[in-house]
């Protein structure tokens with residue numbers, strides 16, 4: 001790459017992992033980006049610090065200036081308490097959703113609202129690597145509950161909320177890839193987020209998933225280095 005410039009600088013200081021990240025363009029042209037906790041959890045509390053960049057959703061204008069500024073928050077911080085979101089998308093109404101990695105279990109699907117706290121590392125449905133409770137347990141007043149969580153972890157990556165006509169029975173369903181178990185997860189919000197796991201020789205370590213204009217679903221398998229197109233005929 002050449003000729004690029006820095007639009008936003010985060011000043012993250014944690015470890016060398018959990019970087020997120022996904023970028024989502026909103027209908028008004030602003031941009032949401034997810035940041036990881038940089039691997040300092042569950043002891044590090046950067047995700048809970050509204051003045052820090054780690055473990056957040058950041059909301060920016062296209063020139064890198066903050067599109068949201070909340071009282072007591074670093075300019076641009078839109079929501080906090082995230083661990084490592086590697087999937088994010090908008091629903092049909094323009095709301096931001098994301099999937100984020102838990103530790104040993106506790107991956108989450110969250111619907112994001114400005115100023116809300118999504119809990120990491122104070123609450124989680126997972127446990128620490130090798131066992132042991134994370135934070136205070138699974139719930140706390142003032143912290144959001146995930147709409148769905150995975151135990152054990154699937155390591156979700158990439159995300160769409162299907163809006164096309166090619167699979168009418170899937171409209172409104174949430175899709176994310178699994179990095180550790182080689183399938184695509186389909187969650188049906190109208191049925192308690194019941195999950196179907198779509199698996200085949202093509203769904204190895206699915207890193208990204210997008211919906212095309214014709215309603216077909218494209219996904220990227222890291223093992224093969226191949227982008228596949230999913231249609232009702234196979």
Ligand SMILES: [Ca+2]
Pocket residue numbers: 081108118119120123124144145146
């Ligand atoms: Ca959470």
